[in-house]
Amino acid sequence: MHPFRSHTCAELTKSDVGETVRLSGWVHRIRDHGGVLFVDLRDHYGMTQVLCDPDSPVFAEVEKLRSEWCVRIDGTVKARDESLVNPKLPTGEIEVYIRDVEVLGAAKELPLIVFGDQEYPEETRLRYRYLDLRRDAMQANMALRSDVVRGLRQRMWDQGFREYQTPIITASSPEGARDFLVPSRLHPGKFYALPQAPQLFKQLIMVSGFDRYFQIAPCFRDEDPRADRSPTDFYQLDMEMSFVTQQDVFDTIQPVIQGVFEEFGGGRKVDAVWPQISFADAALWYGTDKPDLRNPIKMQDASRHFRGSGFAIFAKLLEQEGTEIRAIPAPGGGSRKFCDRMNAFAQKEGLPGMGYIFWRDQGEGMEAAGPLAKNIGPERTEAIRQQLGLGQGDAAFFLGGKPADFERVAGAARNEIGRELGLIDEDRFAFAWIVDFPMYEADDETGAIDFSHNPFSMPQGGIEALEGDPLDVRGYQYDLACNGYELVSGAIRNHKLDVMIKAFELAGYDEAEVRKRFGGLVNAFQYGAPPHGGCAAGIDRIVMLLADEANIREVIMFPMNQRAEDLMMDAPSAPTSDQLMELGLRVLPRED
Numbered sequence: 057m058h059p060f061r062s063h064t065c066a067e068l069t070k071s072d073v074g075e076t077v078r079l080s081g082w083v084h085r086i087r088d089h090g091g092v093l094f095v096d097l098r099d100h101y102g103m104t105q106v107l108c109d110p111d112s113p114v115f116a117e118v119e120k121l122r123s124e125w126c127v128r129i130d131g132t133v134k135a136r137d138e139s140l141v142n143p144k145l146p147t148g149e150i151e152v153y154i155r156d157v158e159v160l161g162a163a164k165e166l167p168l169i170v171f172g173d174q175e176y177p178e179e180t181r182l183r184y185r186y187l188d189l190r191r192d193a194m195q196a197n198m199a200l201r202s203d204v205v206r207g208l209r210q211r212m213w214d215q216g217f218r219e220y221q222t223p224i225i226t227a228s229s230p231e232g233a234r235d236f237l238v239p240s241r242l243h244p245g246k247f248y249a250l251p252q253a254p255q256l257f258k259q260l261i262m263v264s265g266f267d268r269y270f271q272i273a274p275c276f277r278d279e280d281p282r283a284d285r286s287p288t289d290f291y292q293l294d295m296e297m298s299f300v301t302q303q304d305v306f307d308t309i310q311p312v313i314q315g316v317f318e319e320f321g322g323g324r325k326v327d328a329v330w331p332q333i334s335f336a337d338a339a340l341w342y343g344t345d346k347p348d349l350r351n352p353i354k355m356q357d358a359s360r361h362f363r364g365s366g367f368a369i370f371a372k373l374l375e376q377e378g379t380e381i382r383a384i385p386a387p388g389g390g391s392r393k394f395c396d397r398m399n400a401f402a403q404k405e406g407l408p409g410m411g412y413i414f415w416r417d418q419g420e421g422m423e424a425a426g427p428l429a430k431n432i433g434p435e436r437t438e439a440i441r442q443q444l445g446l447g448q449g450d451a452a453f454f455l456g457g458k459p460a461d462f463e464r465v466a467g468a469a470r471n472e473i474g475r476e477l478g479l480i481d482e483d484r485f486a487f488a489w490i491v492d493f494p495m496y497e498a499d500d501e502t503g504a505i506d507f508s509h510n511p512f513s514m515p516q517g518g519i520e521a522l523e524g525d526p527l528d529v530r531g532y533q534y535d536l537a538c539n540g541y542e543l544v545s546g547a548i549r550n551h552k553l554d555v556m557i558k559a560f561e562l563a564g565y566d567e568a569e570v571r572k573r574f575g576g577l578v579n580a581f582q583y584g585a586p587p588h589g590g591c592a593a594g595i596d597r598i599v600m601l602l603a604d605e606a607n608i609r610e611v612i613m614f615p616m617n618q619r620a621e622d623l624m625m626d627a628p629s630a631p632t633s634d635q636l637m638e639l640g641l642r643v644l645p646r647e648d
Contacts, residue, residue: 066102250276296590343467348540351474546591
C-alpha cells in the first residue's frame with residue numbers, strides 16, 4: 057500500500073465497503089458521541105468521516121488528535137446506517153473505522169479556525185494565509201481561479217493563438233503607474249524595471265512576424281490599493297494580433313471571455329450582445345467609463361429645461377461656460393422619503409445635495425412635487441417628465457455644474473438609485489465595449505497636454521487628426537466593462553513612426569526623447585511594421601466576478617495588504633549592509 061494514501065478523502069463510496077484503505081489529510085472536526093470519536097478527515101478533494109471506539113487499538117492516540125493536525129489513518133470502510141447518511145457529501149454513505157493512525161504533522165493552538173464561517177481581521181488572515189487558504193471558500197476560489205486560467209488558455213489556443221513569454225526584467229515604460237525598480241549589480245547606478253505590462257514586447261513580437269500572440273502575464277505596478285486592484289502585481293490574459301481592425305479584436309476576444317463566464321458563472325445569465333458605447337456617451341449616460349448595464353437607468357442632459365427658469369441656482373450655473381444639468385431618472389422612486397434619502401446620499405458623497413422632482417396622484421390626476429417643480433413651473437416639469445419617459449410614482453434627480461466636477465457622484469447616485477429600487481438584475485453578467493477614448497487630456501492647473509490612455513495607440517484619422525486641437529483627437533482605444541468593472545483594455549497600435557513621433561510631440565516629448573526612451577520600438581518600426589492591435593484581460597477581476605467576491609484579495613493566493621505589505625513573508629524588508637554595498641547603494645532617511 058502507498059505510504060500515505062490509497063484513496064483521497066472524496067473517493068470512497070458504498071462499493072468500497074469492507075475494503076481496507078489508507079487516507080491522509082487534516083483533522084477538520086472531532087465529535088465525541090458517548091465514547092465513540094468521530095473525526096471529519098479533510099484533504100484538497102473532500103471529506104471522509106472516520107471513527108474510533110474504545111475497542112480500537114489506537115483509541116488513546118485518536119483521543120489526542122486536535123483540529124488541523126495532519127494525520128494518516130488505516131481502516132475498514134463501513135456502510136453508514138440509512139438514518140445517518142449525509143447526502144451533501146460524496147462520501148456520505150460510508151465511514152471508515154480506524155485501525156491505525158500516524159501523526160504526520162501536529163499543529164499548535166490555531167490563530168484562526170478553519171472549520172466554520174467565522175470572520176477574522178484581514179491582518180490575521182494574511183499573516184496566517186496558509187491556514188486561511190485551508191477554508192472551504194478559499195479552496196473553492198483558488199480552484200476556480202486555476203480552472204478559469206485553464207479555460208482562457210485553451211480558448212486562446214482554439215482561436216489560433218500561440219503562447220510566448222516576454223521578459224520579467226526590462227526597462228521602464230510609461231504605463232500610467234509607478235515602476236518597481238531593480239538595481240543592477242553589474243551596472244552600478246542603473247536600474248531595471250519590472251514590467252507594468254508586456255506592451256512593447258508584444259508589439260515587437262508582431263514586428264517579428266508572429267501573427268497571434270498570447271500570454272498569461274504577470275504585471276507589476278506600484279499603485280495605491282483598492283478593493284478591485286492589487287497594489288503590487290496582477291495577472292492578465294495578454295494578446296496581440298497582426299493585420300486586424302478594432303472590430304477583429306472584439307470578435308476574437310468575445311468568445312474567449314463569454315465562454316469562460318458561461319462555463320464558470322454558476323448558471324447566471326451571460327449577455328451575448330455587447331454594445332459599443334462611446335466614451336462620451338458612457339460619461340453622459342452612466343457617469344463612468346465602466347458602467348454597470350444591469351442597471352437600466354440612463355442619465356440625460358436636461359439643461360434646456362432650466363435655462364432662464366425660476367430655479368436661480370441652476371439658471372445662473374448654466375450661464376457659465378462648460379456647465380450642464382444632468383437628470384437621473386428613478387422609475388418607482390416617487391416618494392418624498394426616497395427622494396430625501398437620495399439627497400442625503402449625495403451629501404455624503406461631498407455635494408450640497410441633489411434637486412429632485414417626483415410625480416404623484418392627487419386624486420384629480422398626476423401632480424409634480426418637490427422644490428424644483430415649484431420653482432420651474434408645470435410646463436417645464438412636464439417637458440422633463442416626457443423627455444425622461446417617466447410617469448406617476450416615478451422621480452428624477454438633478455446635478456449641475458461642470459461634468460468633471462459632478463460626474464463621479466452622478467454615476468454613484470445612479471448605482472445607488474438602481475440598488476434601492478431593485479432595478480439591478482443581480483443574476484447576470486452584462487458587457488459593453490467602451491470606445492472612442494480621447495487620446496489626450498489637459499492638466500486642470502497648468503493646461504499641459506498629456507496622454508489620457510495608452511500612448512502607443514493609433515489616433516483615429518492618422519497624422520492629419522494630430523494637426524488640430526489635441527483634445528479633439530480620439531484613439532482606437534477600447535475597454536470592456538462588466539457589471540461596473542473594467543475587465544479588458546486594449547487598442548489598435550500606432551505602427552507608423554511619423555505618427556508616433558507626432559503623437560508624443562503633442563504630449564511634450566520631442567523626437568530625441570522618444571528615440572531615447574523607446575529605442576527598441578522606434579528602430580523596429582523602421583523595418584516593415586505590420587498594422588496590429590490587441591488587448592489585455594484582468595484575470596484577478598474576472599475571477600472576482602465569477603466568485604461573487606467584493607474584494608480582489610479573496611481570489612489571489614498570497615495577496616498584499618492595503619499598505620502593500622506581505623505580513624506572512626515580512627516584505628518589504630530592509631536590505632543588509634552587504635547587499636547595499638554590493639549594489640553601490642545607500643538608503644537615505646525620508647524627510648517628512
